[in-house]
Amino acid sequence: MTRLMDKTFWGLTLGLVALFALNFFLEEWMRTIGLQSLSRGLVAIGLLILWRAGLVSFGHALFFGFGAYTVAMLQIAGVRDIFLLMIGGIFTAGMLAFLLGFLLRQYRAIFFALLNMAFSMILYGVLAKIESLGSTDGIGIERATFLGIQPGDDNYRFVLFIFAIGFAYISAVCAHWYLKSTLGMMTMAVRENEIRVEYLGYSAEKAIHSKYIISGLLAGAGGVIMAVTVGHVDPDSMVYWPVSGDFVFITILAGTGNVSATFIGALVYELLRTYAFEFAPEIWQLILGGSLLLIIMFLPDGLWSIRSEWRNRRALRAANRAQATTGTE
Amino acid sequence: MDFELLLVILIDGLVYSSYLFLVAVGLTVIFGVQKVLNVTHGAFYAFGAYLTAFLIGLAANGGWPDSAGFLIILVSAIFLGIVLGVIIERGLLKFLYDRDEHIVVLATFAAFLVLEDAILLIWGTDPYLAFQPLALLGNSEIAGLIFDNYALTMIALSFVIAFVLWYGLNRTQFGKVLLAVIFDREVSMAMGINVTKVFLITFIIGTFLGALGGAYHAPIISVQPGIGVEVIVLAFAVVVIGGMGSIPGALIGAIVVGISRAAAVHILPEVELFVIYTIMALVLIIRPEGLFAPIKARKI
Numbered sequence: 001m002t003r004l005m006d007k008t009f010w011g012l013t014l015g016l017v018a019l020f021a022l023n024f025f026l027e028e029w030m031r032t033i034g035l036q037s038l039s040r041g042l043v044a045i046g047l048l049i050l051w052r053a054g055l056v057s058f059g060h061a062l063f064f065g066f067g068a069y070t071v072a073m074l075q076i077a078g079v080r081d082i083f084l085l086m087i088g089g090i091f092t093a094g095m096l097a098f099l100l101g102f103l104l105r106q107y108r109a110i111f112f113a114l115l116n117m118a119f120s121m122i123l124y125g126v127l128a129k130i131e132s133l134g135s136t137d138g139i140g141i142e143r144a145t146f147l148g149i150q151p152g153d154d155n156y157r158f159v160l161f162i163f164a165i166g167f168a169y170i171s172a173v174c175a176h177w178y179l180k181s182t183l184g185m186m187t188m189a190v191r192e193n194e195i196r197v198e199y200l201g202y203s204a205e206k207a208i209h210s211k212y213i214i215s216g217l218l219a220g221a222g223g224v225i226m227a228v229t230v231g232h233v234d235p236d237s238m239v240y241w242p243v244s245g246d247f248v249f250i251t252i253l254a255g256t257g258n259v260s261a262t263f264i265g266a267l268v269y270e271l272l273r274t275y276a277f278e279f280a281p282e283i284w285q286l287i288l289g290g291s292l293l294l295i296i297m298f299l300p301d302g303l304w305s306i307r308s309e310w311r312n313r314r315a316l317r318a319a320n321r322a323q324a325t326t327g328t329e
Numbered sequence: 330m331d332f333e334l335l336l337v338i339l340i341d342g343l344v345y346s347s348y349l350f351l352v353a354v355g356l357t358v359i360f361g362v363q364k365v366l367n368v369t370h371g372a373f374y375a376f377g378a379y380l381t382a383f384l385i386g387l388a389a390n391g392g393w394p395d396s397a398g399f400l401i402i403l404v405s406a407i408f409l410g411i412v413l414g415v416i417i418e419r420g421l422l423k424f425l426y427d428r429d430e431h432i433v434v435l436a437t438f439a440a441f442l443v444l445e446d447a448i449l450l451i452w453g454t455d456p457y458l459a460f461q462p463l464a465l466l467g468n469s470e471i472a473g474l475i476f477d478n479y480a481l482t483m484i485a486l487s488f489v490i491a492f493v494l495w496y497g498l499n500r501t502q503f504g505k506v507l508l509a510v511i512f513d514r515e516v517s518m519a520m521g522i523n524v525t526k527v528f529l530i531t532f533i534i535g536t537f538l539g540a541l542g543g544a545y546h547a548p549i550i551s552v553q554p555g556i557g558v559e560v561i562v563l564a565f566a567v568v569v570i571g572g573m574g575s576i577p578g579a580l581i582g583a584i585v586v587g588i589s590r591a592a593a594v595h596i597l598p599e600v601e602l603f604v605i606y607t608i609m610a611l612v613l614i615i616r617p618e619g620l621f622a623p624i625k626a627r628k629i
Contacts, residue, residue, distance in 0.1 A: 056431040103614060110366060110430060111617045114569055118610040121562060125603025241562050245438050252435055282449060289442030296436050297424065 008176050011260050016169040023161050031157040033270050035229040038168045041266035042222035044250040045175050046215030051256045052179070053211055054191035055108065058244050059116030062123050063093040063216040065239035067223025069127065072139050072233050076132070082144040082163055086224050093220020094213060101212040105205045117241060124239040138234020141227050164225050168263070171218060176259045178214065187211060219247075249292055255302020265303055338591045340471065344480045346587025347487035351545060352560050353567035353579045354490060355538030361574030362511055362531040364430065368437040369417055370539045371561030372444035376413060377543025379448055380405040382457035382552040389461050398462035402544040409544075410537025413444075418532040423525075445557060456553035463548040479548060486545065487580075490538070494576050507531065511574075566609040572619025581620060 019034070026034070043064055050057060067089035074080075074088050100119060107115055128136045143156055151159045178184045186207045189197050194204040227233050237243065246269070254265025272291060276284035299305055356370045384401045421440055425433050466478035498504040509517040510527050518524050543556075550556065563586075571582025586605050593604045600607075612620060 058434075107613075107617060110434075110573075111613060113431065113434070114565065115610060115613045115617075117562070117565070118569075118606045118613060121566075121606040122603045122610065125600075125606060128602055129599055240558075242558065245435075248431075248435055249438075252432070283446045285442040286446035286450075289439040289446075292439035293421070293436060293443070296432055296439065300428075300432070 004177060004180075006180075008258055008260055009173060012169060012172050012176070015260065015263070016165060019165045020162065023158060023165070026161075028157055031161045032229060033267075033274060035157075035161060035164050035225060037263065037266040037270045038164045039222040039225040039229065040247065040250055040269065041263040042168060042171055042225070043219045043247045044254060044262045044266055045172060045259055046218035047247055047251045048254075048256050048259065048262055049175065049179065049184075049187065049211050050215050051251055052187035052191065053208055055112050055208065055211075056248060057116040057215070058113040058241070058248065059118070059120035060215065060219045060247050061239045061241070061243035062116065062120035063097060063219035064223040064226070064243065064247070065120070065123060065127070065233075065235070066093045066096055067220030068227035068233045068238045069133065069223075070220070071141055071224055071227040072133055075142060080142060080145050081148065082146055082160070082228065085144060085228065086167065086221065089220045089224035089227075090217050091220075093223065094217040097213045097216020097220075101209040101216075104212060105209040117244065120239060120244060121241065124235050124241075127235040127239060134234065136235060138232055138237075141231050141233060143231075144228050160228065164229075167221065167225070171221065172259050172263070175214070175218070179259070183207065183210065249288075251302075252292070253295055253302055255299075255304035257301065257304035257308065261302065261304035268303065334595060336471070338588065338595050340476060340481075341594070342588035342591030343484050343584070344476075344587075345591055346583040347483040348542075348546060349563060349567050349587055350487045350580055350583035351483070351490070351542035352539065353564040353571075353583060354494065354576065355535040355542065356564045357568045357571070357574055357576060357579040358494070358538065359532060359535035360568065361576075362507060363422070363426075363528055364574075365422060365437065366430070366434045366565075366573075367535070368434060368441045368561055369444065370437075370535075370564060371557035371559075372441045372448070373409065373413055373536050373539030374543035374560045375448055375557035376409050376444065377406055377540030378547040378550070378552045378556060379452050379457065379543075380409060380540075381544040381547040382459040383452060385459035385461055385547070386457060395461040395465040398459070398465070398548065402462075402541070402547070406537055406541035406544045409540035410533050413540070414533035414536035415529070417536070418529050422528075422532070426528075441557070441561070445554075448557075449554060454554055456551045457547075458551060459547045461548070477549070483545060487583075490541075491576065491580050498576070503530075563605065566605050569609050569619060570612045575619065578619055585620075 023031070043060055046063075047057065047060060070089040070092045071085050074085055079085065079088070104112060104115060127133060133139050143150070144160070146159055146163065179187070186197065186202060189200075189202075190204050190207055197204045197207070223238065226238070230237075250262070250265045250269050253269055254261040254263075272288060273284065276287040280287060295302065301308075352370075352374055355373070356367060359365055359367045359370070381402050384405060385398050388397050388401060389395070417437075417440060421436060422433070425436055463477060463479045466482065468475050469478050469481070470476075496504075498507060506517070506522055506527060509520070509522060510524055514524060542560075567582040567586055568579060569582075570585055571578025571580070586608060589604055589608060590601065593601045
């Protein structure tokens, strides 16, 4: 089992414990930021898995919105428990990804990205017309219960945050283990040379399909958390195309080096957005777009590359020192 | 189905098609030459609409004749084409040509966000109206139905632009150079073509077309925040349907989308919002390279 318990696993576990402890001291608005970061972070993990296979989706708001609207529909049907909502959201988004996957696994590059976008825009158009789900105004989401227990007003966020942290932890660890497995390692092989993968006896399309389903499940879960956090779902903030753009933004910001970086990226994005909106409401998009440009230009592998850069430098310095000492001898 | 409904759908559809063509053609020109899916295009459109609406308002207050509006449309589109085109191409895309295509799309998305806020900073959040050119041309009656003449001139403008682009690409020296660059960037560089210059000129033309789309629409829409966001996905749909990088493709794509949307509006209004994307998805499923792009051999 030592192979599974690697540095990333312990890092994530440390993060889990730290967040659990921190939850006792956080203000309400900080928890909201935390919940939204976890929600978007989950979607970005799915995108990271696809990205490693060389695929970028400009339409994952499709699954995100599907998860969020499943919460709304289940609520209409009388279901309010967070565990059931989560299972429902993951299941519907996963089913959708499974079905669409048969089609999308045949596409690569810009066609994959745009076909995803087309599907998300179809969902947008459909949702904007369904009146029982509030069409463009959206629909309010009541507070969820936790295994039948309704937390009070002052500790609802507290309990919800614990649930979200736990869920995100399990998902991130599973995603990390998946990426380390043979099937997960194939993402890079598919990216580098699909035909060789086929000659080695694997099916590149099946590998992509499985990654697509995983990313759909994660995006659905993110949508569920976002819906219960915000307490409202509407097509413009859940399914419209800039939402998908934001997810890709987080993936780039974090870099595709490691799943734990994704949550850091999502948190940075959320803080950037919140503070830009707070202090410069007129130019918050400008700040967001500007920072994205800076990252693309100067940190092409995302925030995670700061760490590897630092490591490389240290290794280089050590090597130089070693050379210097051997040189004097 | 009676004849009158058919006629309405046809004319409405053609007006909407020309609207879509004006927006999409710049996108397809840039994609065809530079292989850049330019999200910033939506902001070019919005800039064109805002500058024109603003200037037409000024001109009307200054007592200029209403016909000055047409001059303003052309001048602002050229001005924006040069200014924004040079800024985005030289200041941003130049550094990204050798990067992954997704990164380039995202960079243009970022530039789009920046420009959207720049518009808000310059013109604020209030809507602008520039109805003078629309009022000047009046209405006409076709088979008992009333249409704006201004909207009908849009159809003519689309055909003029389509023809000029076709002529420029197939019958001029620059067009030949452009085709060479499209076909193989490196070989044309080796043959002494200044690819940097070709890219810059193409991008300026593309930007001009995007701004012209916005500028020409300004009189018939309410110019307000968010028009760029809406337009860019529509333009994507048109370009994908016709085949990315193909000018006749953009024309056909615009007609297909325009007519089917008009049909949806008049026959089945519930599906109006997503009929376009359904067609886009269907085309991508059946012919991913679009209706008009030539099929390419897969490189191994």
